[in-house]
């Protein structure tokens with residue numbers, strides 16, 4: 001079986017065929033024989049002797065694409081005019097734009113949306129700042145803030161390179177929950193500076209979604225902002241991931257018929273996601289959790305430079321196991337990977353308890369390739385959309401913010417996160433539940449509605465809502 005490290009790349013080859021010399025069938029066989037997968041063909045131009053076609057071909061990686069391009073070019077009667085990567089094409093000029101809600105058609109309209117009449121709106125908000133929720137975009141707008149230090153599993157690639165991910169998150173906020181979101185990538189890694197910038201931009205927003213900020217700084221930044229702001233501040237890589245992980249685990253344990261409290265769980269990568277997932281699992285009643293870092297299993301008897309690891313060692317690993325992943329994973333029921341590619345080996349899985357549950361959630365390349373793990377596991381999930389069971393925070397952040405905004409919540413608290421996790425888990429009905437369907441699809445529109453309703457209700461019940469009469473509107 002072909003094992004690839006990334007998702008298949010879709011390339012559009014613009015080919016000019018000399019129809020006196022060759023035919024399209026020759027292209028198809030050359031591509032097919034060399035492992036390419038033709039998924040679409042468009043005719044661009046036809047003349048007496050030539051035909052120009054755009055042929056969309058899925059290849060394994062860039063080298064594979066280059067190889068197919070040279071083979072086609074070497075063939076008599078075929079000229080490769082251009083090759084475009086479809087993923088780059090969808091990113092040209094960015095992925096989002098600002099669209100006005102109404103048209104300014106005449107001077108009268110202009111005087112209302114802008115000077116002079118807008119001044120009355122400004123004064124009304126000046127007199128009563130809570131009116132910002134009624135009279136500005138604040139009520140439905142979230143800032144997606146990153147410093148580019150932990151972008152997916154790519155690491156510290158900087159604020160410019162982080163933008164495509166943040167634009168993607170903004171797109172998903174809009175498409176799935178009709179929440180407007182702005183990507184804001186900051187050219188600073190100074191935690192206090194980040195806090196003060198986010199605080200300063202907060203008036204425009206109803207919520208702050210922190211994204212891809214490396215640990216341990218992310219904990220300080222989030223805590224400080226939560227203290228300073230009266231709108232929800234939510235580090236997606238921590239809490240969004242933890243919510244979806246818990247949802248997946250609730251359903252996976254139904255399949256293997258093991259009670260939560262009995263589970264032994266190994267978490268690899270004790271950063272933002274790993275810490276939050278662990279806290280969520282502890283809250284769900286799991287007692288035996290072991291955290292594995294590059295230095296080995298976190299245990300008591302050692303003082304770590306990273307303070308959160310000292311907390312971790314205190315609150316997990318009841319038997320105070322030492323050593324590496326191989327020793328930690330013996331007899332484990334669940335593997336949770338939020339680290340990087342290639343961490344988990346088949347040998348590790350073979351040493352797990354019966355019916356192993358493996359959640360290899362590193363992006364874009366999981367801790368083990370699903371094709372390698374599949375024969376040895378009972379339930380397998382990744383963070384990616386191209387395999388079954390996508391455990392990804394996209395199942396949480398649109399709905400949890402929608403619910404929080406709907407309730408005009410001050411914060412997103414534990415009750416709201418738990419409500420979101422159960423709403424996601426319950427979106428898969430018992431009769432639908434299988435090893436390959438423990439978590440609903442991102443495209444299941446029931447999920448956002450279920451999550452936002454449950455979260456808004458939990459906000460009211462836990463006393464953090466500014467608005468108690470909640471009726472959501474969904475424009476999809």
Ligand SMILES: NC(=O)c1ccc[n+]([C@@H]2O[C@H](COP(=O)([O-])OP(=O)(O)OC[C@H]3O[C@@H](n4cnc5c(N)ncnc54)[C@H](O)[C@@H]3O)[C@@H](O)[C@H]2O)c1
Pocket residue numbers: 150151152153154212213214215236237238241268269270271272273274292293294337338339340343361362363364382383384391392393394
């Ligand atoms: N599927 C999802 O929804 C989801 C959500 C959040 C994060 N993630 C993924 O989880 C990973 C971590 O993200 P984060 O935000 O927690 O980043 P982070 O930088 O806060 O933490 C990553 C941690 O993993 C550790 N690590 C890296 N390689 C390791 C290895 N081989 N063994 C042990 N530890 C290792 C790092 O030292 C660091 O402590 C990334 O790949 C990210 O894409 C997935």
Ligand SMILES: O=C(O)C[C@H](O)C(=O)O
Pocket residue numbers: 151152153165212236237362363383392393394
């Ligand atoms: O961006 C994603 O796909 C999930 C998560 O936020 C991550 O950082 O990997």
Ligand SMILES: [Mg+2]
Pocket residue numbers: 152211212236237
């Ligand atoms: Mg992220």
